Amino acid sequence: MSIRQLFLSATLLLGTLTACASVDTTEPKLRTGPGVTTESISLGVLTDMTGPFKGSSIYRIRGYELYLDDVNKRGGVCGRRVELKQKDHAYDVQKALDGYFELEPQVLGFIDVAGQPMTAAIEPDLMQTRALTVPGSWAASLLGNPHMMIVGTTYDLDIINGLDHYKRKGALAAGDTIGHVHLRGSFGDNALEGSRFAAENWGMKISEQAVTETTANLTEQIGALKAAGAKVVVLSLTPPQTAAAVGIAAQLGWNVPILSSAVSYDPAMMESPVAPVFAKQVLLTSPVAPWSADVEGVRELRDGYHQRFPGEEGTLNTVHGYTVAMAFVAVLEKACGKKDLTRDGVLRAFHDTNSLKTKSLTGELRFSLVGRPSATQSYMSRPDAKVPGTLKVEENLHESELVKLKGTRAR
Numbered sequence: 001m002s003i004r005q006l007f008l009s010a011t012l013l014l015g016t017l018t019a020c021a022s023v024d025t026t027e028p029k030l031r032t033g034p035g036v037t038t039e040s041i042s043l044g045v046l047t048d049m050t051g052p053f054k055g056s057s058i059y060r061i062r063g064y065e066l067y068l069d070d071v072n073k074r075g076g077v078c079g080r081r082v083e084l085k086q087k088d089h090a091y092d093v094q095k096a097l098d099g100y101f102e103l104e105p106q107v108l109g110f111i112d113v114a115g116q117p118m119t120a121a122i123e124p125d126l127m128q129t130r131a132l133t134v135p136g137s138w139a140a141s142l143l144g145n146p147h148m149m150i151v152g153t154t155y156d157l158d159i160i161n162g163l164d165h166y167k168r169k170g171a172l173a174a175g176d177t178i179g180h181v182h183l184r185g186s187f188g189d190n191a192l193e194g195s196r197f198a199a200e201n202w203g204m205k206i207s208e209q210a211v212t213e214t215t216a217n218l219t220e221q222i223g224a225l226k227a228a229g230a231k232v233v234v235l236s237l238t239p240p241q242t243a244a245a246v247g248i249a250a251q252l253g254w255n256v257p258i259l260s261s262a263v264s265y266d267p268a269m270m271e272s273p274v275a276p277v278f279a280k281q282v283l284l285t286s287p288v289a290p291w292s293a294d295v296e297g298v299r300e301l302r303d304g305y306h307q308r309f310p311g312e313e314g315t316l317n318t319v320h321g322y323t324v325a326m327a328f329v330a331v332l333e334k335a336c337g338k339k340d341l342t343r344d345g346v347l348r349a350f351h352d353t354n355s356l357k358t359k360s361l362t363g364e365l366r367f368s369l370v371g372r373p374s375a376t377q378s379y380m381s382r383p384d385a386k387v388p389g390t391l392k393v394e395e396n397l398h399e400s401e402l403v404k405l406k407g408t409r410a411r
Contacts, residue, residue: 030078033342034131035108040081041332041341044107046099046122047114047136051091055266056317057114060136061086063314063321064111066304071329078336082329084111093121104129109346111328112136112321116186130343132331132350134324138263138287139186140193143371149331149350151324152287152362154373155187155261157403159194159234161378162259162285164400166232167202171257174203179230179256181209181221181245183237191236191261201402213238222248226256234259239266243274250277262286262316262381262391270385278383284391288319288362290381291389295396297323297359313388323361330356331367363397376403 035042045064047057064084072081085107087099096118103110104125113119114136126133126147133147140154153161166172180195182188192208199206207228209221218237222245225233233249233256235242242264249256262284269278284290289298291314301322305314334349335341354368363375380395 028339030336031340031342031345033108033345034105036080036341038080040083041077042083042085042107043328044100044103044110044131045084045086045112046089046096046103046110046118047086047112048091049086049088051089053091053114055268056315057112057136059315059317060112060321060324062305062309063301063318063323064325066301066308066318067322067325067329070304071325077329077332078341082332089115089118091115091118093117097121100125104131107131108332108341108343109133109328111324130347132328132343132346134328137186139190140373141186141190143373146351146370147347149324149327149367150374151320151327151365152373152375153378154287155190155236156194156197157373157376157406158261158285158287158378159191159236159259160198160403160406161398161400162283162380163195163198163232163234164402165283165285165380165395165398166257166259172202172204172231175205176231177205177207177229178232178234179207179209179225179228180234181211181218181225181237182234183241184210184212187261187263188236191234195234197406198402201405211237211241215241216244218245219248221245222252222254226252226254230256232257232259235264236261237264239264239269243269243272246277246282247274249281250274255281258282260284262290265316265383265391267315267390270383270390275383275385279385282383283394284381284383285378286316286381287375287378288316288323289360289379290316290391290393291319292387292391293319293360293379293393293396295360297326297361300359301361315389316391319361323358326358326361327356327365360397363399 068082089096100122109132119135134149138154142148178195178199182192258281331350335345354366356365363377365374377397377399381391382394384392
């Protein structure tokens, strides 16, 4: 072989070796954080299982479990089962803090933190730990926290959509008075913002009555709204207070249309003496579909629920839990795709989620709009004891033009 041939052969060999060395076929390694093992991903549930809100919590947890069961049957997320670690705080702040500090090192994030006082107590630590958290609330005040996943329409927009429904039905017109009885705090104050915004933009008046969670007798408040000539009354109260307020209106012979957020409703009301009044006068507005809704997501949920709990029916809280689980898993899957199941990786995936369809369980979700609700549409339902879940859909997902205006002003 000539020197020239040897040189060419060596050059070709070197080129081949260099090309091989430049191609990295190694699969990127999955980064993981707290709560993630080779077999499972753990999510925290810090809720009220034995206190005043145990009924809604139990049904919401069933919604999580049903969705996660389906996910795990399909192989989980990143080849790992998604599991729940649960703690009961019995609606006690100190118990919630104790439960949080026990759960936090064991979980990737929190799929449920129930109760406004409990959420407020742990929020400072969440800013440090950077764990993605779903509060049991739709308060707009939580939108400023980049670690909070609010699944659906906030209380103020829910109320605007509900009042818009009454306005389109002819129950409200310019110059009319909207009456609103509200709890002081993030729920009631945020709902009241919706009534105020509607009154201001529609040329209406508003009559307000504020109460606390310990206010038991609402005769004075309902009487004041009747005297003010309210054409529609909005109630942003606890479920027992809502039942009392509706009963008082009936005692006064006042057949006024009533609007309430779904969180103020308990299906047990339809087994009480005020059931006929609820069926006749009350409209419920909600970010998620009621149990009886004839939409794809709820049909799938009902089928799975009836297989697991034969002879039982779920509630709107079950739908809420199922919807939250769907959204949380979608974020985990996005983080898995980026090979980053650390808490920061999950947060990045959360903030990058700009379109998540939920099969009409709620409106299309967008978590990428900083400071804005993830959805702006609401369901309208009527209490009906004959309907599974006791709520009958009166109007499917709807967004008021006024909600769009509020969003424009917010920006």
